[in-house]
Amino acid sequence: MTAPEIRQQFLDFFASKGHHIMPSAPIVVKNDPTLLFTNAGMNQFKDYFLGNRAPAWKRVADTQKCLRVSGKHNDLEEVGIDTYHHTMFEMLGNWSFGDYFKKEAIDWSWELLTEVYKLPKDRLYVTVFEGDAKENLEKDQEAFEFWKKHVPEDRILMGNKKDNFWEMGDTGPCGPCSEIHVDCRPDSERALVDGKTLVNADDPQVIEIWNNVFMQFNRLKDRSLESLPAKHVDTGMGFERLVRVIQGKTSNYDTDVFSGTIGHTEKLTGLKYGCTDSKPDVAFRVIADHIRAISFAIADGQLPSNTGAGYVIRRILRRAVRYYFSFLNWKKPLLQDLVPVLAQQFANVFPELLQQVDFVQKVVFEEENNFLRTLDSGIRRIEDFMGAAKEKSVDGKTAFELYDTYGFPYDLTSLIASENGFSADKEGFDAAMKEQKDRSRAATELDMGDWTVLNENAESVFVGYELSETETSVAKYRKIKAKGKEQYQLVLSQTPFYAESGGQVGDTGILTFGAETIQVTDTKKENNLIVHFVDKLPANITTTAKAVINKNNRLSTTMNHSATHLLHAALRQVLGTHVAQKGSLVNPEYLRFDFSHFAKVSDEELAQIEEIVNEKIRANIPVVIKELPKEEALKLGAMALFGEKYGDVVRVVVMDPGYSVELCGGTHVGSTGELGIFKFTSEGAVAAGVRRIEAVTGRNALAFVNAQLQQLKDIKTALKNPKDIVAVVDNLINDKAALEKRVEALELEKVRQLSAGLQAEVENVHGINFLGKIVDVNNAEALKQLCFTLKTQIDNHVFILAANIGGKANVALMISDNLVAEKGLEAPKIIKEKIAPIIKGGGGGQKSFATAGGQEAGQLDQVITQVKAML
Structure with a gap:
């Protein structure tokens, strides 16, 4: 069977057992502060x-x-x-939410593996939770009894809490689990060593294939366990491992899940993959694995960046680049060529990649290009370090600098070092890495307490589409600590507060408990909960409260959100239907919209887009909002955003059926005329293939226009109110350019005169023509020109020229090429070791010419003395 057939058989099997087949949630997680990415099949079902x-x-x-x-x-x-391990992987799962439990889960997993997939029963082992006395948890005798109907008792193995008690995290749903392991070793090896001794022993051929988790507890902050409201089944089977076992391979990478990308990499590089432990073969596996994580994360809306989830994707991409750069000897972008191969492979199961293949390919190409340049810089950095080092060792601080600045992991630094007869300080590197992680953890640490539940039956209903205030009560609350600051989170039985979602910021406002008023500083979603942030709890939290949003902020935010829809449609009309939303921010002050486009939006295009939006505002089009089944909404032409998870019933926002129809949960105006006016404030690049537009509406747009007009008025006044202000400004620019040319000519003449006088001051120091002088020039460029002018007049030279420019030390050092070659003199090295410490500054350059700047302009005589003494 092929991989797609194996996947489909799994889904068909459970459909026949009455299961609804769900699409995959995006790999990028939203509305869950505990996760950056979907890391398990159960993430999207956590609320259940x-x-x-x-x-x-x-x-x-x-x-x-x-x-x-x-x-x-x-x-x-x-x-x-x-x-057999991966960054991105597919998790096949079947789920029961308070329906069937252990018996059916065990029966069906055995039926599918042995009767449908025809795996040999004598190669399968199962594990059952043995219990844990410390936590007062008993052995899972129930699962043991069910397994006895299918498996001989000597193949039912007891597992400890580490292996057979599944937990979502430090807190949250958990329960005992029962794993199925398969022995893939040849019969000759199986005859020598019993497979059950290798279960959960990290043997590459005796591997876990399926995990049945019986979710029945909730782990609290104090580590205690409470029973969940209902018992659930959460199973997971690694698709890549399953395909490997069914196809009879010894490696996941030998299956048709990966053979397409590996084959294409072979074709590009001219090298062959051999499934060994060699570095080139590891590189093939790294590339085949990493391109999946990179491509699907970008398709789901996560661009590479320097923070958070974006940094994880950038790290994964850079690791793949490093491997092909170092071990496949490939020095140009390679990953971007694999994106279309991957998109076609997964077109029928994860179509979002094929729908955005050009955009994803562009982002990957730019990231690769940028990092390849960084790698070149890093290699020069380590070569410079080794050239100047007194000892044959790369210290931990430098190794960490190479990692942090240039993306060199320790093993690459160690490899380059060893090739040059150097060692690398692993302990020092690890210490620097730990220090950075500790700083990062302290800066981002989020400590959440357990929920205190006041009303178990409350559903946290959002009434904010219709109401701006309502009577309510606190359903539950907890204390949190973020970046050292303590706050509280409240969940209300019903609320008018919009929780941050879809780019729209969360509402602020007040909660009134009797005579006491509590400020709501923010509102966010945590999975399906609407969470209100407050700085303190009321004295009587059980009393009825009145919840009131900040109406002015909501209105301004709503106007900007509706304008975003009008803008999105206008962008597609003017620039093309390739335009897709890649991020947005909608707050009371302005709107920000990121979209896929590969060129700067011209002034003419911006003017056209702005006019279309304002035309729709003037037309005062009614904004129609309706709830429809998702399939019906998509048939209407509603735009769905990549990376968003939609339910089966969706909210559709229509602003002129032939112009803008979008799926959206945000708040909107009743008609477009309420926006008043729309005005762009900026346009620019935010990432490869992504542009960003910022704009304002209503009063903020009017204030922006008035500020621009006032600025123009001030300029006119400064220029004595000319009739044609453009002509006057053009004349000023031309006059400035002419004056700059005259100044430049005078500077050159001054340099010529200085150089003529300086030639007479050259002295012989051990056979070298040495010139050290503090000169009177106005800028660093003049110092450079002096050196290059003198170079043409005097051979076998070392020039050290210095100047006090604006109270700062400026130094230029020039060494003739023959002295660089014969004597090993290098200008950057001398700058770094002899000059920079004296002037309290830094600098660099080429081997024959380098410059430096610093704070200590009074030490320039000492700089010259030091260089002369060195000669």
């Missing part, structure tokens, strides 16, 4: 397990895109080293 939301179906099956780059067996630097 916690009882925060009633499931639409009691039985569900799916294949979920997951991404893990840390934790057990998933350190990024280990992926590709073995043959």
